[in-house]
Amino acid sequence: MVNVAMSLKYFGLYFELTGEDKYKILLENALKTLDLYHGQLHGMVSGDEWLAGTHPSQGTELCSIVEYMYSMETLLAVYGGSAFGDRLERVAFNALPAAISRDWFSHQYDQQVNQICSSKAKRNWTENNDEANLFGLEPHFGCCTANMHQGWPKFTSHLWMKDSQSYVCQSMVPCKVTTEKLTILVEGNYPFITGGTLKVKAKEAYTLKVRIPNWSKEVIFRKNNVQQHPIVREDYLLIEGDAGADVYTLFFVAEVKKEQRAQRAIGITYGSLIFSLPIKEEWKILKGNSPFYDWSVKPKSEWRYALSEKSTYSVHYHKQNEKQIFDSRHSPISIITSGWKIPNWKIHQNSADTPPYQVRSEERSELTLVPYGGAKLRISEFPTIDRSLLNN
Structure with a gap:
């Protein structure tokens, strides 16, 4: 096997x-x-x-x-x-x-x-x-x-990936991502709570993609505590941010x-x-x-x-x-x-x-x-x- x-x-x-x-x-x-x-x-x-x-x-x-x-x-x-x-x-x-x-x-x-x-x-x-x-x-x-x-360790190293334009979150497990241009702190208790918070500090504009699990009935998405309409491309929630500090909250509705x-x-x-x-x-x-x-x-x-x-x-x-x-x-x-x-x-x-x-x-x-x-x-x-x- x-x-x-x-x-x-x-x-x-x-x-x-x-x-x-x-x-x-x-x-x-x-x-x-x-x-x-x-x-x-x-x-x-x-x-x-x-x-x-x-x-x-x-x-x-x-x-x-x-x-x-x-x-x-x-x-x-x-x-x-x-x-x-x-x-x-x-x-x-x-x-x-x-x-x-x-x-x-x-x-x-x-x-x-x-x-x-x-x-x-x-x-x-x-x-x-x-x-x-x-x-x-x-x-x-x-x-x-x-x-x-x-x-x-291998799972942790694949929580986040990068494509040509975006930082890609493949699983909302708590972690910290640090690059020269931004830091991302993922907080929460995923998968026991089906969501979490992304705290981003960036030196320039950025794009994030967060994978939406197939079991999720709906995505509730907030930016700086203000509810947003989620923009979804294929299986990913698309987040576009500017230089500065922002807090994004995501909740995948499960049943x-x-x-x-x-x-x-x-x-x-x-x-x-x-x-x-x-x-x-x-x-x-x-x-x-x-x-x-x-x-x-x-x-x-x-x-x-x-x-x-x-x-x-x-x-x-x-x-x-x-x-x-x-x-x-x-x-x-x-x-x-x-x-x-x-x-x-x-x-x-x-x-x-x-x-x-x-x-x-x-x-x-x-x-x-x-x-x-x-x-x-x-x-x-x-x-x-x-x-x-x-x-x-």
């Missing part, structure tokens, strides 16, 4: 060399095929060494995540647009942090979209061994131990969406974030020397819940004081909804079995969903309950 993730850059690089449009068409066909047969909710393609299908308990290797991100960053530089920017953000804000422990001293070789435990055990991998699902120093093999560190998966299962998204039911975690040291331990993580709360097509969702924001923002215990955002406990969701080869297709239950509970990346044990693809049983 790592080779597949790396190879996607080929289409953009050959376009740069030849100028032939056929390479973008080939790229789009390749991505559609991968999504159809191996796509996972977190934006990646499955691959517990070999391509492994769409089942939410198949593994996705950490090396493939950072290489896929770098390919999307390269393609974004070549082609621009939200087709690649949205793919990059979904993987960066979900799959990448999910595979790494909160203190960054351990990681998983293979993560699962529906991950009910992390243990040394036989799973339905195409090839990887029984340790691949552990959090550890080098579970299964040490490649991810080296590669995991390139994910965030909770249900993403259809196999077997009538659904995933919940808000902006670029996937939302999961966090399972209470019990971490146990298996071996190693401080701080580089190998850990198993056992579930300490119920995980067998279904959602309904009638379910409503309310988004809540929380004050966040911790340095590690990807942590289900104190997430800056959560979604409250109703779920139904189901008895017939089984465990197969130490993983959650396929989300049941025919689901019936009368045991309703309030569920709090949190961003996928902060929940080390989680359910992210939910069965849908037979709505004929629901009165409200």
Whole structure:
């Protein structure tokens, strides 16, 4: 799978060399095929060494995540647009942090979209061994131990780009851009809050472009606290400014969406974030020397819940004081909804079995969903309950 993730850059690089449009068409066909047969909710393609299908308990290797991100960053530089920017953000804000422990001293070789435990055990991998699902120093093999560190720095280095006329913001993540002619300070809490502020100080006139995600229903745009009519060119908001200091505020209007998966299962998204039911975690040291331990993580709360097509969702924001923002215990955002406990969701080869297709239950509970990346044990693809049983 790592080779597949790396190879996607080929289409953009050959376009740069030849100028032939056929390479973008080939790229789009390749991505559609991968999504159809191996796509996972977190934006990646499955691959517990070999391509492994769409089942939410198949593994996705950490090396493939950072290489896929770098390919999307390269393609974004070549082609621009939200087709690649949205793919990059979904993987960066979900799959990448999910595979790494909160203190960054351990990681998983293979993560699962529906991950009910992390243990040394036989799973339905195409090839990887029984340790691949552990959090550890080098579970299964040490490649991810080296590669995991390139994910965030390369992503950060591609937040802003430059074309012949403009400074181009590809993701509204907080950062600072400094050139001889201007400085740009991006403030906010993106992607947890779907917008932010650009504080610009310039010595001369300038043009900015800010990528608008495809999930955004509307863009609310203000200059120096005065609402403006947004000028949009293709997938980018166009901002033209003069020498001096200005403050631009952008808000991408998002809504909770249900993403259809196999077997009538659904995933919940808000902006670029996937939302999961966090399972209470019990971490146990298996071996190693401080701080580089190998850990198993056992579930300490119920995980067998279904959602309904009638379910409503309310988004809540929380004050966040911790340095590690990807942590289900104190997430800056959560979604409250109703779920139904189901008895017939089984465990197969130490993983959650396929989300049941025919689901019936009368045991309703309030569920709090949190961003996928902060929940080390989680359910992210939910069965849908037979709505004929629901009165409200």
